[in-house]
Amino acid sequence: MSVKVISVLENILQANDQIAAENRARLDAAGVYAINLMSAPGAGKTALIEQTLRALTPQVRIGMINGDTTAASMDAERGAQAGAMAVHINTGGNCHLEAHMVRQALSALDLSTLDLLIVENVGNLVCPAGWDLGTHARVMIASVTEGDDKPYKYPSMYRAADVLILNKIDLLPYLQFNLDYYLRGVRLLKPEIQVFQVSCRTGEGISAWIDWLRECVSSKRLT
Amino acid sequence: MSVKVISVLENILQANDQIAAENRARLDAAGVYAINLMSAPGAGKTALIEQTLRALTPQVRIGMINGDTTAASMDAERGAQAGAMAVHINTGGNCHLEAHMVRQALSALDLSTLDLLIVENVGNLVCPAGWDLGTHARVMIASVTEGDDKPYKYPSMYRAADVLILNKIDLLPYLQFNLDYYLRGVRLLKPEIQVFQVSCRTGEGISAWIDWLRECVSSKRLT
Numbered sequence: 062m063s064v065k066v067i068s069v070l071e072n073i074l075q076a077n078d079q080i081a082a083e084n085r086a087r088l089d090a091a092g093v094y095a096i097n098l099m100s101a102p103g104a105g106k107t108a109l110i111e112q113t114l115r116a117l118t119p120q121v122r123i124g125m126i127n128g129d130t131t132a133a134s135m136d137a138e139r140g141a142q143a144g145a146m147a148v149h150i151n152t153g154g155n156c157h158l159e160a161h162m163v164r165q166a167l168s169a170l171d172l173s174t175l176d177l178l179i180v181e182n183v184g185n186l187v188c189p190a191g192w193d194l195g196t197h198a199r200v201m202i203a204s205v206t207e208g209d210d211k212p213y214k215y216p217s218m219y220r221a222a223d224v225l226i227l228n229k230i231d232l233l234p235y236l237q238f239n240l241d242y243y244l245r246g247v248r249l250l251k252p253e254i255q256v257f258q259v260s261c262r263t264g265e266g267i268s269a270w271i272d273w274l275r276e277c278v279s280s281k282r283l284t
Numbered sequence: 285m286s287v288k289v290i291s292v293l294e295n296i297l298q299a300n301d302q303i304a305a306e307n308r309a310r311l312d313a314a315g316v317y318a319i320n321l322m323s324a325p326g327a328g329k330t331a332l333i334e335q336t337l338r339a340l341t342p343q344v345r346i347g348m349i350n351g352d353t354t355a356a357s358m359d360a361e362r363g364a365q366a367g368a369m370a371v372h373i374n375t376g377g378n379c380h381l382e383a384h385m386v387r388q389a390l391s392a393l394d395l396s397t398l399d400l401l402i403v404e405n406v407g408n409l410v411c412p413a414g415w416d417l418g419t420h421a422r423v424m425i426a427s428v429t430e431g432d433d434k435p436y437k438y439p440s441m442y443r444a445a446d447v448l449i450l451n452k453i454d455l456l457p458y459l460q461f462n463l464d465y466y467l468r469g470v471r472l473l474k475p476e477i478q479v480f481q482v483s484c485r486t487g488e489g490i491s492a493w494i495d496w497l498r499e500c501v502s503s504k505r506l507t
Contacts, residue, residue: 102409135437154410188411214352214354214359235458
């Protein structure tokens, strides 16, 4: 039975990649830079989005697509309150976003009015890694409270990420977290990964992330 | 295409439930009480197992099955060091354990020498919820660092759990975590759920969990 499942899955992944390429072409044509934000539950995706909106709005016009396994649109509402045009996707229990879901959400947004699109994936450190959504960068948020062994235990996600945001560093004094051991694991999996150490609560380190993102958005506008 | 996928998935889930029932019958025949331990990455599954082994060994003879998406057997080794007979399952990237994987692992254990079996699932707050492994109780660990909105955002897992262990309560003074709001969400989804508030680091609250588990193991021995 497992062979049958894999072959179905392979077809689905191929179809997904094709739709992802179409999504990316659509974003490129509109001059919109898009990121796919992935993390374990509670690592701080929505808090980072709030910080990002606060720093970049209104100079950068931001849209947001939030994936959730249910109809609970709390994250989309938090984003909308912070000034983004937000679309909520209910995955119907599915543990990750897929390109066709993002395609539908794109049609609900007026891309000509946007510079940056943030896609907030379902909180999951395993499944979202395998699915291209058509964004330009995959940004992973990890929080130090998850423990310093996570790169060694969830290699697919760390390998899939272009950017790693290590969040909740304000809690480091209260944890046994070996930063060297953690970063060694990260670099083993993805030597070229861009790492930002931040606290979304205190704002520490956020400006470096914002500078990086602003630069990406500007480059996309020029091309 | 989605209809095809669902029908394949339904067949797989039916097959899974049948194997789960066989696993449970095998455990019952051997008088072994089994729990399926589920959580988001880094919530403290392995730390709880270490605390549990420390409290119950050698009076209770404990076996352990650890699911990981890779060949990294760090958790199984931590369990073995703490005194358990441990079997590591590499899911090959799969985001949750399934009953047939546990069946294979059961064959690697001598059940006649065990009283309690702890199955440590892959760290994931979405997918493991749907898969019965043949255990007697589903125990979910949540950590306060994940945020107080998690029951509202990951209802399937909270609904699937028989027992909830709320971990890392030693960090509450440093977080904005509304315990009332959190527990209200939990009780809405599963009114009869058993909740233990603990800190695996300080040991606070662990004894109530241990008493509950010891009672379950004793009942299974008598039946």
